[in-house]
Amino acid sequence: MSKQLDTTFDPAAIEAKWYSHWEESGAFRPERPDAEPFTIVNPPPNVTGSLHIGHALDNTLQDIVIRYERLKGKDALWVVGTDHAGIATQMVVERQLEERQDKRTNYSREEFVQKVWEWKEESGGTITRQLRRLGCSMDWSREQFTMDEHFTKAVLKVFVDLYNDGLLYRDKRLVNWDPKLKTAISDLEVEQQTIAGSFWHFKYPLADGVTLDDGRDYIEVATTRPETMLADMAVAVHPDDERYKSVVGKHVILPITGRRIPIVADEHADPELGSGAVKITPGHDFNDFEVGKRAGIAPADMLNMLDGDANVCQTADGKVPEEFIGLHRFRRDGVDGARELVVQRLKEQGFLIPHVQKNKKGEEVELDAEPRQIATPFGDRGGVVIEPWLTDQWYVNAGELAKKPIAAVKSGEIEIVPKSWEKTFFNWMENIQPWCVSRQLWWGHRIPAWYGDNGECYVAMSEEEAQAQAGEGVALTQDSDVLDTWFSSALWPFATLGWPNPPQTGEVAADASASDDRGDSPQELDGAEAPLHRPADGPPPRSGEDLFSKHYPNNLLISGFDILFFWDARMMMAGYYNTGQAPWPRLYLHGLVRAADGAKMSKSKGNVVDPLGLIDQYGADALRFFMAAMESQGRDIKMDEKRVEGYRNFATKLWNATRFCQSNGIGASSTIKAPEARLAANQWIIGEVQQTVEALDAAMADLRFDAAANTIYQFTWSRFCDWYLELIKPVFADGASEIAASETRAVAGWALDQILVMLHPFMPFITEELWHALGTRNYDLILAKWPDPRASVSRDATDAIDWVIDLTTNVRSAKNELGIAPGAKLAAFLPEASDLAASTIERSSAAIERLARLTPVTIGEAPAGPAMQVTAGGDVFVIPLEGVIDIDAERARLSKALEASQKEANSLEGRLSNPNFVERAKPEAVEKAREDHAHHSGEVERLTAALARLG
RNA sequence: GGGCGUAUAGCUCAGUGGUAGAGCACUGUGUUGACAUCGCAGGGGUCGGGAGUUCAACUCUCUCUACGCCCA
Structure with a gap:
């Protein structure tokens, strides 16, 4: 039953209604057991997060794809869920405790984790509600969480498998330690920032009376981190450095600690840099760690001088003076730390070499240190300087796991779109380092490793299995760490589909054979055109369904490029390792959404645009369309609220066009195939629909969201609304042919339906509303069938309409330039009519009168007197203008056109007279040049004559 | 230091080996009861600079400049 549409379109009034209708009816994953599968997994947002503009982009693109594939009849599955987000979530809960002057360590591990679960229950629905407001058609009935029981089981299995295959191991080496969060983090979670710092130069006195060749009794070293000298274990010089050759193998006595350390030769020391000698602190610097190992120092013997908070602690050799113990590594909150005290003591003892520089007046001044810009590592979550720290952690042999993904991208088995990201991908994957996967947190997947009294390690799915490995009576303690969140999310493409459980053999979709009672309703004249599918009676679950077999590998992954390494690459590694297959054949990477001025959005800058605010203001459909239209491959999107508006x-335009249709008896169409049409305008619009579908399909196949959006936008507004609706208005005038009106109602209703279907992936809410407003439907638009016009339209008909459009545009333009009232109806004469002109004037006089406002149109000579000339295709109309004519204005108009044609003609003439062009250019190009030349020459002739006639 | 990307109309951006398009903004105008959240018409660009390849370059190659991002 069609219903009268309100005169204004109010997005808020329809969005909630349709979303809950879709979700409740199971439309997001209709029962289609025999259809080709199409699968996307959603990048799981942090469970306690909320929707930001980047999510809006990412999810809009995915929803467009999934709705498109669903309309094309596929068994489209969009897997959704949330990520437990170890560090982020634990931080949120800890912050809440802090607000109450409470802290995590006041609770047992179990109590704290319980609090996190409570918070997850409380806030976990925020982002999923927001995704619904955006219109995302995910399969909520199977919503996943990375700490669900089945998912956790998959995580443990992968850990155990990797361990048993020797691809995951425990190792003592330097890690990136975040002293604020007190956990190790991976290389990817470290961000290098350049900050202002200092470069100090010190004297390290040589031991045993040794001197350098130049007589000095010390070696000069320089550092940006003086505090680490408390754990120095060597001084390195380049093996070829003549200045130091004589002292290699000798020793220095460290000031402050009095530690006796060797001078070693190592290529890490750069003779060009500073003095050429560098202090070596293997326990607190990644480069020094390697130098230390080369110098024969075992990691276990490397001195550590900092605790987990990065406060100074006693080294194993007990040489750190008491006054340093407990100091923070450097000045913090206005309190000096170990760095400042080391500098002070060295200066007092005469070991500081001052930095001399000139001040503004040109006078030499002494500073303690040289000011410098220093690349400094920061933790991306905690925001404090990372401390390289020697600990035992679990590592994944990423280099081994990266091999298959690299080969897959090289061979094209996995396509990265846009391709320009491939190089970045290879660059990272080919230089990948062992991945530190253990985290010293409480919230997350606990590492399935148990230790015996003597440190023996047992890795197993459960404590029982570990106990079985260890044997009776061995007391076991479980590793207290949890896994990196990305270790689990790497399994998302398959663990969400039931992996590793073998498919259940139970009855599959018992009602699959339920009667097929569609297609026989009066609406479905074309029986074969019934919708392929319909929603299940209620949402799944469908026990026994083997999702993994059917939906893995997925078909596509859409993500921001910012998580290419964090997530996408690791899914590839996990996919190949665990399933032997790529997780998906295609990876689409989109950019960032930036503020209007191009700056990165950030809370601290206060330039964050809230997508929910935009939805409130303009509607979800408008925001979605904006995202699609702006998404060209490989470029960031700048926020442009005017464009959302x-x-x-555009949505309002479509709304009003539909109201017009309603008021003229145009309603829901009954066929998917284009209706039979005789009238030129109707044939023309059918042809236009056909072209639009083809262009849209091509754009979607290439994931050109901008091209797809623009295609349907232009068709709807510039073709359907601007021309077609105007062309058919005369058909509904009083006294017009009922046969013509009837045909036009059928075609217009059909064309409008095709618009609604094609636009639906981009603007799901308004299209669904209009779909139902136009008449009774057997199914919702979300489950309709993609256009398939299967029509052939006559060239004569489309030429006729193109001719009318050309005529109309030219008449309007001429009137405008001559200052003639746009509404004025004028008589026109056509001295020499082409066949096309003659038949079109015959068939479409009403349209010519209404649009071009020419009536009557006479084929024959115009009476003598002032007139203007207007063309349509190759036909030249003469329009007498006695009384209203402004001869000067018409002369100016013709002169301008003449000048343009003359210029074109000259240019083409030049090209055609160049033998090189005629001989070597493609024949089509030459032919086109000839045609254009003929046309413009003709115009020159015509316009010259017309000007002459004006006098 | 290495890699990638971008520079096209006032703004935000598409684009193709045969001398350029969209949306917004701007100017003029308002005729037909879908729509002023609109219609119609129009102005506006030596496609960052330079060189090369080509009959032909905004489009391909090199180079320079500016900006951005990633990695070290």
Whole structure:
């Protein structure tokens, strides 16, 4: 039953209604057991997060794809869920405790984790509600969480498998330690920032009376981190450095600690840099760690001088003076730390070499240190300087796991779109380092490793299995760490589909054979055109369904490029390792959404645009369309609210066009195939629909979201609304042919339906509303069938309409330039009519009168007197203008056109007279040049004559 | 230091080996009861600079400049 549409379109009034209708009816994953599968997994947002503009982009693109594939009849599955987000979530809960002057360590591990679960229950629905507001058609009935029981089981299995295959191991080496969060983090979670710092130069006195060749009794070293000298274990010089050759193998006595350390030769020391000698602190610097190992120092013997908070602690040799113990590594909150005290003591003892520089007046001044810009590592979550720290952690042999993904991208088995990211991908994957996967947190997947009294390690799925390995009576303690969140999310493409459980053999979709009672309703004249599918009676679950077999590998992954390494690459590694297959054949990477001025959005800058605010203001459809239209491959999107507004206007335009149709008896169409049409305008619009579907399909196949959006936008507004609706208005005038009106109602209703289907992936809410407003439907638009016009339209008909459009545009333009009232109806004469002109004037006089406002149109000579000339295709109309004519204005108009044609003709003439062009250019190009030349020459002739006639 | 990307109309951006398009903004105008969240018409660009390849370059190659991002 069609219903009268309100005169204004109010997005808020329809969005909630349709979303809950879709979700409740199971439309997001209709029962299609025999259909080709199409699968996307959603990048799981942090469970306690909320929707930001980047999510809006990412999810809009995915929803467009999934709705498109669903309309094309596929068994489209969009897997959704949330990520437990170890560090982020634990931080949120800890912050809440802090607000109450409470802290995590006041609780047992179990109590704290319980609090996190409570918070997850409380806030976990926020982002999923927001995704619904955006219109995302995910399969909520199977919503996943990375700490669900089945998912956790998969995580443990992968850990155990990797361990048993020797690809995951425990190792003592330097890690990136975040002293604020007190956990290790991976290389990817470290961000290098350049900050202002200092470069100090010190004297390290040589031991045993040794001197350098130049007589000095010390070696000069320089450092940006003086505090680490408390754990120095060597001084390195380049093996070829003549200045130091004589002292290699000798020793220095460290000031402050009095530690006796060797001078070693190592190529790490750069003779060009500073003095050429560098202090070596293997326990607190990644480069020094390697130097230390080369110098024969075992990691276990490397001195450590910092605790987990990065406060100074006693080294194993007990040489750190008491006054340093407990100091923070450097000045913090206005309190000096070990760095400042080391500098002070060295200066007092005469070991500081001052930095001399000139001040503004040109006078030499002495500073303790040289000011410098220093690349400094920061933790991406905690925001404090990372401390390289020697600990035992679990590592994944990423280099081994990266091999298959690299080969897959090289061979094209996995396509990265846009391709320009491939190089970045290879660059990282080919230089990948062992991945530190253990985290010293409480919230997350606990590492399935148990230790015996003597440190023996047992890795197993459960404590029982570990106990079985260890044997009776061995007391076991479980590793207290949890896994990196990305270790689990790497399994998302398959663990969400039931992996590793073998498919259940139970009855599959018992009602699959339920009667097929569609297609026989009066609406479905074309029986074969029934919708392929319909929603299940209720949402799944469908026990026994083997999702993994059917939906893995997935078909596509869409993500921001910012998580290419964090997530996408690791899914590839996990996919190949665990399933032997790529997780998906295609990876689409989109950019960032930036603020209007191009700056990165950030809370601290206060330039964050809230997508929910935009939805409130313009509607979800407008925001979605904006995202699609702006998404060209490989470029960031700048926020442009005016443009969102423009797409809200587009929605209003469609709304009003539909109201017009309603008021003329145009309603829901009954066929998917284009209706039979005789009238030129109707044939023309059918042809236009056909072209639009083809262009849209091509754009979607290439994932050109901008091209797809623009295609349907232009068709709807510039073709359907601007021309077609105007062309058919005369058909509904009083006294017009009922046969013509009837045909036009059928075609217009059909064309409008095709618009709704094609636009639906981009603007799901308004299209569904209009779909139902136009008449009774057997199924919702979300489950309709993609256009398939299967029509052939006559060239004569489309030429006729193109001719009318050309005529109309030219008449309007001429009137405008001559200052003639746009509404004025004028008589026109066509001295020499082409066949096309003659038949079109015959068939479409009403349209010519209404649009071009020419009536009557006479084929024959015009009476003598002032007139203007207007062309349509090759036909030249003469329009007498006695009384209203402004001869000067018409002369100016013709002169301008003449000048343009003359210029074109000259240019083409030049090209055609160049033998090189005629001989060597493609024949089509030459032919086109000839045609254009003929046309412009003709115009020159015509316009010259017309000007002469004006006098 | 290495890698990648971008420079096209006032703004935000598409684009193709045969001398350029969209949306917004701007100017003029308002005729037909879908729509002023609109219609119609129009102005506006030596496609960052330079060189090369080509009959032909905004499009391909090199180079320079500016900006951005990633990695070290």
